[in-house]
Amino acid sequence: MVTLTTDVLVIGGGATGAGVAWDASLRGLDVVLVDRLDLAEGTSGRFHGLLHSGGRYVVKDPLAARECIGENRILRRVAADSIEDTGGFFVTTPFDDPAYADRFAAGCKETGVDCQEIPVAVALREEPRINAGITRAFRVPDANIDVWKTVGSLARGAQQRGARILTYHEVTAVHRDGDAVTGVRVHDVRGGEDLDIQARVTVNASGAWAGRIADLAGIEGVRVLPGRGIMIAMNHRLVNTVVNRCQMPTDGDIIVPIRTVSVVGTTDKHTDDPDDHTVLQSEVDAMLDEGEKLVPGFRQARALRVWTGVRPLFEDAKESETETRDVTRAHALLDHQQRDGVSGFVTITGGKLTTFRLMAEQTVDAVCKALGVEQSCKTAIEPLPGSESGQNYKLGERLGRKEQHLRDEQVICECELVARAKLEQTIRSTRSTNLDDIRRQLRLGMGPCQGGFCIYRAAGIMHELDGLSAEQADSSILAFLQERWKGVWPVLYGDQLRQMRFDEWIFHGVLDVDHLPTSANIPNGELPDSVGRPDGAIPAAGSAT
Amino acid sequence: MNRRKRYDAVVIGAGTAGLVAGTRLAQSGASVCVVAKGVGSTHLAPGTIDALGYMPERVQEPATAIARLAEADPGHPYASIGAELVSEAAEWLITTVASGPAPGYRYVGNLERNFLLPTAVGALKPSAVIPETFAAGDSSQLGRLVVVGLPALRDFHPELCAANLQAAGVDARGITIDVSVDRADSSTLGISRLFDDPTWRTSFAARLTPLVRAADHVALPAMLGLKDPHGALHDLENKLGRRVFEISTLPPSVPGMRLYEILSHALRAAGGSLAFGAGVVAHERDGERILSVDTESAGSPTTYEADAFVLASGGFHSGAITLDSHWLAHELVLDLPLQGVPGKDEPRFSAAYFDEQPMARVGVAVDAEQRALGTSNVVVAGASLPGAVPWREASGEGIALSSGYRAAQVLAGQLSKRTEALR
Numbered sequence: 001m002v003t004l005t006t007d008v009l010v011i012g013g014g015a016t017g018a019g020v021a022w023d024a025s026l027r028g029l030d031v032v033l034v035d036r037l038d039l040a041e042g043t044s045g046r047f048h049g050l051l052h053s054g055g056r057y058v059v060k061d062p063l064a065a066r067e068c069i070g071e072n073r074i075l076r077r078v079a080a081d082s083i084e085d086t087g088g089f090f091v092t093t094p095f096d097d098p099a100y101a102d103r104f105a106a107g108c109k110e111t112g113v114d115c116q117e118i119p120v121a122v123a124l125r126e127e128p129r130i131n132a133g134i135t136r137a138f139r140v141p142d143a144n145i146d147v148w149k150t151v152g153s154l155a156r157g158a159q160q161r162g163a164r165i166l167t168y169h170e171v172t173a174v175h176r177d178g179d180a181v182t183g184v185r186v187h188d189v190r191g192g193e194d195l196d197i198q199a200r201v202t203v204n205a206s207g208a209w210a211g212r213i214a215d216l217a218g219i220e221g222v223r224v225l226p227g228r229g230i231m232i233a234m235n236h237r238l239v240n241t242v243v244n245r246c247q248m249p250t251d252g253d254i255i256v257p258i259r260t261v262s263v264v265g266t267t268d269k270h271t272d273d274p275d276d277h278t279v280l281q282s283e284v285d286a287m288l289d290e291g292e293k294l295v296p297g298f299r300q301a302r303a304l305r306v307w308t309g310v311r312p313l314f315e316d317a318k319e320s321e322t323e324t325r326d327v328t329r330a331h332a333l334l335d336h337q338q339r340d341g342v343s344g345f346v347t348i349t350g351g352k353l354t355t356f357r358l359m360a361e362q363t364v365d366a367v368c369k370a371l372g373v374e375q376s377c378k379t380a381i382e383p384l385p386g387s388e389s390g391q392n393y394k395l396g397e398r399l400g401r402k403e404q405h406l407r408d409e410q411v412i413c414e415c416e417l418v419a420r421a422k423l424e425q426t427i428r429s430t431r432s433t434n435l436d437d438i439r440r441q442l443r444l445g446m447g448p449c450q451g452g453f454c455i456y457r458a459a460g461i462m463h464e465l466d467g468l469s470a471e472q473a474d475s476s477i478l479a480f481l482q483e484r485w486k487g488v489w490p491v492l493y494g495d496q497l498r499q500m501r502f503d504e505w506i507f508h509g510v511l512d513v514d515h516l517p518t519s520a521n522i523p524n525g526e527l528p529d530s531v532g533r534p535d536g537a538i539p540a541a542g543s544a545t
Numbered sequence: 546m547n548r549r550k551r552y553d554a555v556v557i558g559a560g561t562a563g564l565v566a567g568t569r570l571a572q573s574g575a576s577v578c579v580v581a582k583g584v585g586s587t588h589l590a591p592g593t594i595d596a597l598g599y600m601p602e603r604v605q606e607p608a609t610a611i612a613r614l615a616e617a618d619p620g621h622p623y624a625s626i627g628a629e630l631v632s633e634a635a636e637w638l639i640t641t642v643a644s645g646p647a648p649g650y651r652y653v654g655n656l657e658r659n660f661l662l663p664t665a666v667g668a669l670k671p672s673a674v675i676p677e678t679f680a681a682g683d684s685s686q687l688g689r690l691v692v693v694g695l696p697a698l699r700d701f702h703p704e705l706c707a708a709n710l711q712a713a714g715v716d717a718r719g720i721t722i723d724v725s726v727d728r729a730d731s732s733t734l735g736i737s738r739l740f741d742d743p744t745w746r747t748s749f750a751a752r753l754t755p756l757v758r759a760a761d762h763v764a765l766p767a768m769l770g771l772k773d774p775h776g777a778l779h780d781l782e783n784k785l786g787r788r789v790f791e792i793s794t795l796p797p798s799v800p801g802m803r804l805y806e807i808l809s810h811a812l813r814a815a816g817g818s819l820a821f822g823a824g825v826v827a828h829e830r831d832g833e834r835i836l837s838v839d840t841e842s843a844g845s846p847t848t849y850e851a852d853a854f855v856l857a858s859g860g861f862h863s864g865a866i867t868l869d870s871h872w873l874a875h876e877l878v879l880d881l882p883l884q885g886v887p888g889k890d891e892p893r894f895s896a897a898y899f900d901e902q903p904m905a906r907v908g909v910a911v912d913a914e915q916r917a918l919g920t921s922n923v924v925v926a927g928a929s930l931p932g933a934v935p936w937r938e939a940s941g942e943g944i945a946l947s948s949g950y951r952a953a954q955v956l957a958g959q960l961s962k963r964t965e966a967l968r
Contacts, residue, residue: 288870299870410699410729420699420729453700453795456666460702464721470667470708477666478899485898492894493868497904501862502589509936510591510793512668514899515603517713522899 002195004164006032008367009183009199011171011213013037014044015147015353017205018154019360019379020367025161026382027364027375032197033155033163034186036170038437040151042274043207044353045440046309047147048231048265049258050242051075051083052354053140055090055115056249058107059100064330065111067355072141074357074380081387082150084395086257088142088242089123090115091134095293096247101136104246108140115140127239129295142242144258146393147353148440153384160385169195174202174217174345181217181336181345190433201367203346208274208312210349219340221317224349226274226310229266230283232491235302235448237395238262238295245294252290259395260447261304264291274310279490303491304448305484314350331359335366343370412461413454415447420461427462435459435476436483448496450484452503456511474520477513482523547839547848552576553960555838555851557825557878558865560585561942562927562949563857564808565634568641569953570855571815575960579812580840580849582824584805585859586928590942591664591672591793592767592800593679594638596631596656597623598671598939607673607943608632608656620885620906620932623940625913626947632656634950635674635943645807649775651677661685663692663764665701665794667709667717671939676800678769678778681762682790684710688761690717692792693753695724697731700795701766724752733768737799740770740777750784757787767791767799774803823847825858825878833921835879853922853956856881857949860908860928868893868904876909876929881917884910884931905934914955915948922959926952 008024010017013035021033035041054068076083092101108115116139123137124130155165169186172194176182183198204213207224214222237257245253256263267283284306291298314332318339331351336342348363361377368375383390398417402409410420426441435458438444444458445451459477462468468476488500507513514522552575556567559581567579596607597614604610611628614621623631635656642652652674654660659671661684669684690710694703703719710717726736739745757763769777769791781789793800809819823840830836837850858865858878866883868874872893874886885906887893894902908931910918915930917923926948928935935941 303870407728410697412699456795457699457702459666460705463705463708464702470705470712473705474666474709482898486896489894489896489898493870493872495864497861497868498864501860505589505862505936505941506795509595509939509941510589510664510795510798511666512664512670512939513666514937515599515668515670516666517668517709523897 003198004032004195005198006030006164007200007371008032009034009197009202010205011184011203012042012205012207012209013039013151013155013165013167014042014205014207015040015151015154015356016207016348016351016359017203018151018158019356020203020205020348020363021158021163021165022154022384023360023364023377023379024367025158025163026378027368027373029367029371029373031158031163032166032199033158034166034169034171034184034197036168036189038167038440039155039165040148040440042209043309043312044147044151046307047353048254048256048263049144049147050254050256051143051145052352053088053142054111054113055088055104055108055138055140055142056244058111058113059103060249061330062107062111064352065107065113067358069111069113071355071358072143075145075354076143076392077390078379078381078383079145079150079153079387080383080390080392082146082153082393084144084258084393086143086241088140088244089127090138090140090244090246091123091130092136092246093131093293094133096245098135100247104138113140127241127243129238129297130243131294131296136246138246142244144242144256145353146258149386150384152441153386157385171213171216174213176218179341180343199344201344201346201370203348203363203367205348205363207349208310210312210347214347217342217345219336219342219345222334222347223315223317224274225313225315226271226276227313228269228271228276228278228308228310230279230287230306230308231263231265232284232287232306233261233263233304234291234298235261235304235496238298238301243294252287255291255294268311271310276310277308279306279308281490284490302448302495303493304496305487306491307487312349312351331355333359333362333366337370346370412457413442413444413447415449416443418442418444418454423458423461424465427465433468433472433476435462435480439480445480445484449499450488450503451480452499452506455480471518471520474516474518478520479523481507481513547846549848549850550578551850552578553851554853554855554956555580555849556855556857557581557838558585558857558859558927559809559819559821560857560859560927561587561590561804561808561945562952563855564805564812565946565949566855566857566926566952567817568808568812568815569950570956571812571817573953573957575957577812577817578820578849579817580820580823580825580838583821585863586941586945587801587805587808588798589796590798590801592676592798592804593662593672593793594635594652594674594942594946595671595939596635596673596943598659600938604671605659606657607659611656618932622930622933622944622948625915626951628656630951631943631947634947637950638674638946641811642807646810647772647774647803647807650803651775653677653680663706663710663792665706665766665792667706667713669713673943676774676791676803678767678774678791678800680790681788682764682792684713684715687715689759690715690762690764691757691760692717692719692764694719694721694766695726695731695736696721697726697729698733698736698766699730700732701792706792720756722752722756724749732797733766733794733799734797734802737768737771740768741772743776743780746777746780747784750781754785757785760787763787763789764792765789767793771799771803771806820847828879833919835920835923853924853960854879855924855926855952855956856909856917856929857926857952858929863928865929866907874907879917879923881923882910882919883907901934906932908932915952916955924952924955
């Protein structure tokens with residue numbers, strides 16, 4: 001069996017884990033990161049895309065608000081290319097308690113969240129589609145953040161400094177030597193082989209799955225209660241500013257414009273299984289109703305896709321017997337040397353995407369302490385690859401670039417403006433056999449037609465480049481159709497239903513993909529076993545933002 | 546104030562079903578106008594008449610299979626149309642194509658036996674009646690095959706097509722020939738315009754000749770011209786000394802557009818007219834009779850009065866039937882009742898994409914004569930009909946053709962009775 005050795009092993013390729021890898025490599029540490037799936041395929045890739053100003057938490061959770069505004073200011077610089085500076089509003093709609101607005105304004109002042117009350121007329125002029133019955137409006141520095149781009153840049157930055165990123169490597173055992181964690185065994189779910197990784201410190205950054213990894217390490221009481229939330233992407237920028245209801249945070253009270261869509265979210269249902277992606281009809285109906293309250297006519301817009309994410313809500317069972325039963329939204333860093341007398345093992349969980357950098361900083365501080373390394377954190381200053389110019393992303397950027405090459409560049413995915421050269425380069429560099437990996441990198445097939453045109457094209461190109469055998473190409477097409485369907489069918493109505501019927505015509509009436517001659521299997525609605533998800537996971541949603 | 550026009554029959558929708566119904570009505574002597582929001586199924590469908598391809602096992606003899614389907618599934622459109630009428634309609638189509646505007650171009654085949662034709666991804670799809678330009682692709686006849694693509698044609702991938710055909714036992718290989726069309730992106734439609742020019746055919750054949758020496762058959766994406774596909778096919782076959790055939794790929798469909806030209810030509814030749822950009826926005830109804838429909842034509846909103854109407858506006862894919870965000874389904878053109886809509890608490894869709902979807906068979910509720918329930922003068926045709934899964938069972942164009950043909954039959958009887966009564 002192959003064995004790798006490293007200073008720091010990170011379990012989990014979400015924003016936190018990739019952030020730890022980036023931070024640790026900037027401090028000169030040797031890093032290996034493993035994830036059972038692709039990067040950002042867990043909670044990180046399944047959120048609404050909101051970079052919080054902190055406004056949402058100023059009354060309910062002032063500490064979280066302070067962290068958010070601090071990180072918001074930092075990320076705008078260091079992850080500039082992933083962020084679109086939309087700004088945000090908090091508005092008091094006729095459905096909200098009018099008394100909350102004053103508490104909100106006071107909370108902003110207290111926590112340092114930049115907030116300015118603006119005349120209702122100004123808010124309505126800037127965002128003419130929001131409910132005309134609003135009585136107060138506040139401007140805050142909310143923004144949107146492209147999480148795949150962010151996590152991709154974190155991983156790339158770490159790799160450029162020598163980190164090894166092993167996606168599709170699932171942890172099957174955590175090695176212990178007495179009271180020390182010494183590394184892990186991972187299973188390469190694609191290659192089929194096992195691999196031992198020896199690490200001086202192992203960081204459990206597996207978010208909602210952190211309890212399971214802690215269990216493997218023989219550590220008790222790390223309980224992460226997954227809080228499942230659904231989000232729906234509407235195929236338009238119904239608003240160009242993040243719009244929040246000015247009320248105590250509840251379900252469905254935010255609309256986030258990101259890329260070419262608007263995302264409404266979210267809900268919060270406790271679940272025992274972090275791989276539970278059930279979407280309930282009642283939740284969909286509730287989200288559409290809430291959207292309608294913020295933007296009248298919301299239901300007439302085209303719903304593109306629904307997905308769920310699980311928040312890692314941390315509860316320390318060791319403390320809970322004596323302390324509060326409250327489950328906190330703040331993050332938790334567990335030094336298992338202090339907590340359990342087990343060295344070489346640190347767990348970071350809880351928190352929210354906006355504060356991932358801070359979580360990584362605190363984690364790597366703890367790692368450095370354990371290793372006796374004196375290196376301070378640089379992630380608040382060092383820009384991520386691609387963000388060196390400090391320029392924020394602007395809507396229409398891809399279109400602007402594309403317009404200069406209309407005649408000499410082939411576009412494979414028109415919805416997301418993916419050029420052939422870029423696709424070929426990505427196919428070569430990832431050496432993936434899976435269209436879905438390409439989708440996450442390039443947004444291929446994520447627009448309104450949901451791959452109707454580009455999936456055949458991309459599969460053909462992957463095959464031509466010898467990236468895929470015919471059987472793999474066929475499987476990839478079929479799996480992609482199932483994959484996009486699971487996020488589409490629970491919100492399928494109106495124009496999107498029309499689109500999907502049209503796509504069905506292409507795939508069945510023209511291409512006849514369900515009668516391909518290779519032995520590629522028709523997916524049965526479950527995710528393929530090869531990605532290592534447990535049986536019984538109810539298929540529902542992948543992210544669309 | 547709307548312009549007013551009066552016809553014996555107004556057909557709503559200009560896909561295969563609407564154009565066939567309109568043409569047949571005009572041929573029976575009725576004054577007919579086909580009104581349509583835009584072009585229909587022809588521009589999307591492969592241009593072949595797939596009568597019945599799967600049931601769900603692959604169908605070899607469509608006429609027999611249609612008869613079996615009619616017995617097994619009384620809710621299927623074929624149950625009331627019957628295999629015989631499908632055959633008759635297919636023969637009519639073959640005759641109509643042969644006398645169409647594209648010289649020499651014809652459709653071949655019948656309901657006795659399906660061809661098995663390669664698709665662009667290399668599956669083998671059963672079709673009953675097909676353009677002559679597809680005929681050499683019947684997999685039972687194929688020898689050594691070269692599938693040819695162009696760099697500019699992102700909608701056709703010869704190597705994947707050939708690799709899948711190989712898995713099906715065809716001796717196939719794919720090549721991309723470096724023929725420039727003066728831009729990075731083109732569609733089969735763009736290239737088909739080049740094939741209408743004999744000079745282009747000659748230079749194309751010259752480039753291809755050395756690459757297909759070892760082949761018996763040469764496959765190209767369906768792009769052999771809009772105006773003279775017959776000439777293009779024979780030119781290429783003569784120059785290459787090989788059998789040549791077309792493979793349908795992503796829309797827009799060149800062979801479908803040829804079919805559209807042929808059918809709209811037949812409609813006009815029979816005295817019918819065709820109004821585009823004329824989406825129906827309102828209608829007037831008196832009890833069981835639809836009296837007129839209003840169309841929203843730019844600059845001249847028009848009211849069309851008629852004794853009878855054919856509704857051939859399509860299903861969910863065309864927007865004529867819709868499901869709203871409260872999960873209620875509506876027929877938007879004439880506000881007719883629907884059939885096959887799952888109940889409020891029943892699943893609308895299955896989580897497994899490849900399973901049959903509960904919403905799939907929704908259509909306008911009809912009686913055994915395709916008459917819309919609750920009306921006396923509306924006959925329904927094509928994808929507006931309930932009960933079929935047209936693309937998955939490869940029956941869409943067969944249903945469109947035969948139900949359009951039958952709609953005209955049903956109405957012609959009614960219209961002539963009325964004319965006689967007036968005399």
